Amino acid sequence: SSSLTEVKEFVKRLRRQTDLCNMAKTVRALLNNNSTVTVLRSGLYAVFSEQSLDVTKNLFQDKFRNPKKWQKNIQFKCLKNLISSLTSSTDIRDLLSCFSSDLQTFVIKPSRSKEAFKKQASDFMLKWNLLLSTVGKILTINRTDSFG
Secondary structure: OHHHHHHHHHHHHHHHHHHHHHHHHHHHHHHOOHHHHHHHHHHHHHHHHOOOOHHHHHHOOOOOOOHHHHHOOHHHHHHHHHHHOOOOOOOHHHHHHHHHHHHHHHHHOOOOOHHHHHHHHHHHHHHHHHHHHHHHHHHHHHOHHHHO
């Protein structure tokens, strides 16, 4: 029974690794196409400049009345940092390094205990997923040229 559990866990990890490898290949292909990256960046900047993310602001538990306050949110900072480092010559490792650095700064270092880290990390992941889902929806609906 314990061997079966170990095998199941191994299969899950292998599937995740395969999914990540496929995603990395897709991102590398995207990053090698200058016109695609330019259109994607302009679409992403438009999402922020048009304040299309009002829906996402309401999804967060914190009620942001002032746009300056919600722009201080760590998920927005991380996304903006990724967008600013996004160019056609950017290697996927550079993007991952940027994101890793932001996680280190905003999630890992501020945590004083294991419990605090778990809470901070789960809160970040929940809000990060909500933000990316909303950005994806906005790009799909309003900016189809940016999305694909």
